[in-house]
Amino acid sequence: MGRVAEYSEKEIIEAGEVIESNGKHVNPFAIREKLGGGSPDRIKRIWETHLQSRKAVDSEEGIDDVIELPTEIQEAFEKNLKTISSQLERITQESFRVAMQLSEKRVKSTIDEYQAKIAEFEESEQKAFHALEKSDREKEELEQKMETLIAKNEQLLAENSKLLGNIESLQSRISQLETKESELSELQREFGKLQGKIEVMESNA
Template structure:
C-alpha cells in the first residue's frame, strides 16, 4: 500500500502547532501530528520552510546567553547519549525477552510433542491389543462354527437313526398284523406273536422316547450354538469399532503434533519480527542523533548571524570610531550576560 501524501501546507501547519506547544520538531513528531507520511520527507519539508523563513526574515532576534547556549548544548548532548543508551537497552531487553519467550515456547512445545508421542505409542499398543483380541475372536468364532457343523452332522446322524427306527417300527407293525391274521391258525404262535408284539411296542416306546430326547437335545444345542455365534459376532463388531476409534485417536495425536510444530514456527517468526523492530528502533535513534546534530549546527549558525548583526549595528551607530565600537559593544553585551 502506498503511503498517504500530505501537502507542504499541512506539514508546515503541524510544525507550527508543535512549535507553539513547545515540543521538539522531528520527523516522527510531524508524522504523529498529521497521522502519517514519511518522517524523512516531513522533516525535510519543515527544514526547507525554516530555511526560507530564516532568509526572508531579517528582524533582530535576542541572542541566547553564553551560559544558556552551553547548557542547551550540554543538555542536547546528554539527551542524545541518553537516547542512544535507551535504544540499546530497549533493543537488548526486546531481544532477551524474545529469546526467553521462544525458549519457553520451544520447551513447552517439546513437552507437548513428547506427550503426543507417548499417547501415539499408547494408541499403537491399544491397536495391537485390539487386533490380537480380534484375532482371538475370529478363532473363537471359527471354533463355534466348527462346533455348529459338528452338531448339525450329529443331528443328521440322529435323524438317519430315527428314520431307521421308524422303518423298523413299520416292519414290526406289519409283523404284528401278520401274527393277528395267523392267530386263528395257531394259538401258540399267536401268543408268542403277542408277546413279541408287546416287546416290540415297549422297544418302540423306548426308541421314540430316545428319539424325542435326542431331537430336543439337538434343538437346544443348535440354539445355544446360534446364541454363542451371535455373541461372538457382536463382540467382533465391538472390537472392530474400538480399533477404528484407536486409529482415529492416533490421527488426532498426529494432527496436534503438526499444530505444535506450526506454533513453534510462528513464535520463531515473531522473534524475527522483534529483531527487525529493534533494528528499526536503532535506525530511529540514529535519525534522532542526526536531528540533534542538525539542531546544534543551526544554533551555531544562528549565533554567528546574531554576532554579525551586532557588529553591523555597532558600526552603523558609531561610524566615526569603528575600531572602538566593537569592543565596547562586546563589553556591554558581556556585562549584560553576566548580569
C-alpha cells in the first residue's frame, strides 16, 4: 500500500544545509524537493527549530570568546561607552520626536500594507501546503485503487481460466454426444433395413 514518504529530522536538516551550502534560499518546498517528498508543515517546523537552535549556539560561542581587558582599558572603554550612550540617547530622543511628527495615518497605512502582504504570503504558503498534502493523499488513494483493480483482474483471469476449462469440457462432451447420436442414427437405419427384410420374409412364408 502506498504511503506519504516521511523523513527523519536529521535527514530534513541535512537536506536544508546542503541547499544552504550551495548558496540557495532554504524553504520547506526546496527541502521537500531535495528529499523527494514529506509533509511541508513538518519540514517547516523542523527547519525553523534548527535555525533557532543554531542561533542560540552561535550566541553562546560568542560569549565564550569574550576577552577580559586590562583595568585601564576597561575603565576608558566604560567612560567612552557612557559618553556614546548619552549621545545615542539624545539622538534617539530627537529621532523619536521627529518620528512622532510624521503622519500617523501614513505610518498606519504602511504597516497595514506590510501586514496584508505577510498575511497573503502565509495564506498562499498554507494553500500550497494543503495542495501538496492533498496531492499525496490522492496519490495514495490511486495506488490503493490500482492495487484493488490488479487483485480483481487477477481474480477475473482465474475465473476466466476456470470457465475456459468448463467450456472445453462441455465442447468435448457435446462432441461425444454428437458421435453417439451419429452411431444411434446408423443403428436405427440398420434396424429399419433388418425389420424390412423380416416383414418380407414373413409375407413370403
